[in-house]
Amino acid sequence: MVHLTDAEKALVSGLWGKVDVDEIGGESLSSLLVVYPWTQRFFEHFGDLSSASAVMNNAQVKAHGKKVIHSFADGLKHLDNLKGTFSSLSELHCDKLHVDPENFRLLGNMIIIALSHHLGKEFTPCAQAAFQKVVAGVANALAHKYH
Amino acid sequence: MALTQTDRALVLALWKKMSTNVGVYTTEALERTFVAFPSTKAYFPHLDLSPGSSQVKVHGQKVAEALTLAAHHLDDLPGSLSALSDLHAHKLGVDPANFQFFSHCLLVTLARHYPGDFSPKMHASLDRFLGLVTSALVSKYR
Numbered sequence: 001m002v003h004l005t006d007a008e009k010a011l012v013s014g015l016w017g018k019v020d021v022d023e024i025g026g027e028s029l030s031s032l033l034v035v036y037p038w039t040q041r042f043f044e045h046f047g048d049l050s051s052a053s054a055v056m057n058n059a060q061v062k063a064h065g066k067k068v069i070h071s072f073a074d075g076l077k078h079l080d081n082l083k084g085t086f087s088s089l090s091e092l093h094c095d096k097l098h099v100d101p102e103n104f105r106l107l108g109n110m111i112i113i114a115l116s117h118h119l120g121k122e123f124t125p126c127a128q129a130a131f132q133k134v135v136a137g138v139a140n141a142l143a144h145k146y147h
Numbered sequence: 148m149a150l151t152q153t154d155r156a157l158v159l160a161l162w163k164k165m166s167t168n169v170g171v172y173t174t175e176a177l178e179r180t181f182v183a184f185p186s187t188k189a190y191f192p193h194l195d196l197s198p199g200s201s202q203v204k205v206h207g208q209k210v211a212e213a214l215t216l217a218a219h220h221l222d223d224l225p226g227s228l229s230a231l232s233d234l235h236a237h238k239l240g241v242d243p244a245n246f247q248f249f250s251h252c253l254l255v256t257l258a259r260h261y262p263g264d265f266s267p268k269m270h271a272s273l274d275r276f277l278g279l280v281t282s283a284l285v286s287k288y289r
Contacts, residue, residue, distance in 0.1 A: 030267055031267050031270055034267040034268070034270070034271050035267065035270055035271045035274050052266070052267045052268045052271070055267070056267060109251055112251075112255060113251075113254055113255055113258050113270065114258075116255040116256075116258040116259040117258040117259065117262050117265055118262075119259070120259050120260075120262065121259070123255070123259055125175075125178050125179045125181075125182040125183065125198070126182060128179055128182070128183050128252075128255060129179075129182045129183040132183045132184070
């Protein structure tokens with residue numbers, strides 16, 4: 001469970017409301033695939049991932065980034081019950097997709113960097129700290145059903 | 148892991164752009180590290196870590212100088228960071244995980260101050276550079 005103060009909750013929802021969520025999703029997933037190329041192992045069916053620009057312009061990457069970030073956004077509305085919210089996704093990622101949970105932590109950090117990139121000055125150290133708690137909570141929730 | 152010519156060019160281009168302000172960004176990165184990853188404060192009980200602290204600025208400047216040295220000695224990171232590795236290993240005993248927290252916060256800081264330069268390629272090159280610096284810093288650990 002994530003413990004955010006009221007001030008942190010306000011920071012998170014306030015800043016989330018200011019970003020283009022789909023763009024954050026696309027950028028986070030693209031960055032993951034470029035900065036940590038071994039993560040491409042899950043997306044071999046996405047076509048051309050051979051260069052940074054190929055990844056950034058790949059329509060399937062954008063579409064998948066959108067799917068993932070909307071799921072993340074759902075988590076933001078249920079910070080008191082992340083394990084419940086992500087229960088079936090956790091089972092899916094373990095049983096069907098076989099994704100090492102370390103990847104959730106890496107993607108969480110890519111979301112943080114994308115937010116910083118887009119929000120600039122408003123992404124203060126306190127804002128970052130609040131979001132770090134959220135991404136850690138979501139990563140743990142996604143790993144919770146692993147066996 | 149090694150730095151490609153592209154990595155080197157991108158890192159050095161950013162360093163040139165940052166000019167004498169590297170200390171500003173490493174200080175902000177330290178501040179972010181202490182706020183987002185509070186366990187890191189365990190290594191600094193002797194410092195005032197409140198926001199705007201001049202002691203954190205001083206430490207930030209030391210880190211900036213080390214990173215600038217590293218950026219200009221990419222062919223011999225273990226050698227150029229040897230003394231710092233000894234210090235962090237034998238005297239300070241800093242768990243290696245903490246360098247990753249700091250590296251992440253430095254990337255967050257640079258993304259926010261240089262959004263136009265912070266392409267995925269730049270992000271990847273910086274991440275590789277900081278990874279190599281971390282490896283060099285922990286090379287003397289055991």
